[in-house]
């Protein structure tokens with residue numbers, strides 16, 4: 001959960017501006033456009049999971065913008081929504097910008113009206129004007145502003161249009177200290193208005209200007225408990241518990257009951273009041289000649305989510321992404337490794353020339369540098385291809401469709417369909433997948449999604465899988481057949497991961513996380529043409545470089561360690577041999593050997609380094625020194641006793657073992673619980689050990 | 704007047720008006736928050752491969768609901 005929200009002002013003059021809005025309306029795009037930052041954007045609802053802050057200047061004044069998670073209403077359904085809501089209600093922002101989607105303004109106005117009920121310092125930014133135009137929806141900005149009584153600006157955030165005007169409006173509204181025009185007031189049924197009147201004066205008296213008394217009266221009547229609790233804390237005294245207030249509240253409630261408003265009817269009326277008002281406003285401000293949902297999107301949906309083609313296309317898309325990744329990475333990988341190993345030779349020579357002692361030179365060059373070179377040459381090309389491709393799919397709006405297709409099966413496992421989305425994120429990086437689990441409201445279902453996320457191999461594990469698949473099952477020739485074969489097998493491995501996700505989710509919801517599936521709504525956003533150039537640049541710089549940087553930071557010290565272990569003799573053998581021998585009996589039961597298991601253990605900080613460590617360890621004991629191609633690698637592995645069965649075991653274990661340390665830390669941060677972090681560590685590990693053990697036993701039986 | 708029936712019965716392409724929500728608690732509120740109240744027009748736009756969930760067009764946005772939930776939304780067809 002968020003540890004509250006601390007605003008970082010650069011100067012005391014800085015104005016704090018909250019960016020609110022429904023999910024997927026482009027808040028983060030507006031935020032990035034204003035602050036020059038690079039918050040994650042993508043075409044699915046719920047990406048923004050924490051409150052990001054950034055600063056921008058306009059007309060010489062400083063503004064701290066706070067990007068808060070999207071929500072449909074200020075009635076919070078989850079802990080994160082509560083943080084967002086509390087910030088608007090009690091965080092004292094100097095202004096609130098509500099970003100709206102011009103293509104479904106009516107629904108967006110619900111949040112706008114709720115925000116205006118709290119503070120008149122609201123600016124409405126109608127985004128996605130370009131999409132509305134395509135759908136033949138015309139939004140009359142001036143009329144809307146007149147109707148709402150607050151400034152409204154139109155924008156197309158993706159191309160940066162309208163952001164200046166937005167900031168002008170924000171600037172203006174934060175300058176006016178008092179005399180704000182009277183904004184629209186949502187009128188509820190007469191009985192409700194009467195009840196508010198009963199309560200309002202005494203609330204005005206006891207909380208002054210701190211909270212809008214009308215709003216507070218409505219919430220008290222509604223009896224929204226956690227909201228009232230937050231309000232109590234904010235007001236810092238027990239004003240709401242004062243006997244006179246309580247007395248009036250009882251009186252008002254009684255009035256309502258007499259008028260036929262029980263608790264549920266009252267809540268219904270509060271929502272209907274907002275929706276009706278939004279409808280009324282839209283009659284004046286929105287003119288539509290189209291049909292709302294574009295026929296193009298419908299056609300695409302019919303193909304991507306139909307009974308006959310939904311699943312085949314999903315698998316085909318996965319396979320083609322893998323194929324492009326594998327085929328595309330082949331040659332750059334070779335160049336990189338040739339280049340980097342050439343540098344290794346030069347480096348060693350240079351060290352010798354400046355008089356570095358031999359052992360130090362060996363340690364740094366053949367230990368640290370070589371492992372680093374391996375990691376870079378094996379990992380960089382597939383990542384640099386996979387991340388952009390994946391981001392394209394994300395921007396297109398395909399991920400929610402995956403969740404839509406898979407939901408039925410998640411329901412059978414008593415889990416949430418949005419888990420499908422978090423699985424997709426896990427393919428990129430498990431830590432990101434874990435954070436993404438915040439989109440799941442039910443705590444139980446969220447935990448299931450977190451505990452099983454690791455069954456989706458992240459980017460750091462693909463190259464390991466690809467290398468092994470290619471070496472042992474496809475053949476190391478290069479060509480179309482080879483890359484296609486690898487891609488298909490990799491897809492099969494992922495499908496196994498999906499199967500395990502379902503199986504384990506089901507098992508969890510029958511045991512430690514018992515419960516029935518909860519309700520949820522999943523919004524399917526319109527398909528959007530991705531901004532290809534931007535996607536490529538962002539995914540390479542933000543994601544690839546980040547992940548690679550982390551791997552490299554781990555690779556060099558790990559290489560050093562392996563080198564030391566291989567060269568440090570204790571008794572009659574090297575430390576490496578000792579360690580491997582210690583792990584060997586257990587590893588054999590799983591169809592692997594001690595070195596492999598050791599590599600997995602050392603790979604805890606970053607999965608990327610597993611294969612390089614295996615290679616380093618074998619190299620240090622064997623005779624081969626030059627490792628330039630996959631076929632030589634295969635030779636090295638077979639010399640060390642690898643067979644097809646070993647390869648399968650390693651792949652199974654790579655798919656199912658402990659999450660990397662970053663992921664573990666993220667899980668701990670998200671759950672705030674050692675117990676669940678330990679579970680998240682154990683679940684995939686136990687699954688992996690069990691599967692490998694079974695596989696090995698079966699082979700022994702029939703082999 | 705057409706008979707009232709659960710939203711679940713709607714076929715792809717059919718449109719209906721919401722008559723009554725029988726759902727309770729947070730799901731009721733959530734659907735109301737996205738604008739699904741009495742009188743709102745709903746169109747069934749797409750079924751998922753296994754027939755559940757189903758996506759509906761509600762006030763310009765496409766929202767997928769599970770059968771358990773849409774059964775709690777009673778509508779007038781046509």
Ligand SMILES: Nc1nc2c(ncn2[C@@H]2O[C@H](COP(=O)(O)OP(=O)(O)OP(=O)(O)O)[C@@H](O)[C@H]2O)c(=O)[nH]1
Nearest residue numbers: 024025026027028029041042046047048070156157
């Ligand atoms: N065509 C068009 N697309 C836009 C515009 N603004 C944003 N988008 C796209 O809309 C999608 C959602 O944008 P985000 O900024 O990630 O949305 P968000 O409101 O932060 O979403 P959540 O974090 O899920 O609440 C992205 O694919 C953007 O590229 C716009 O003005 N026009």
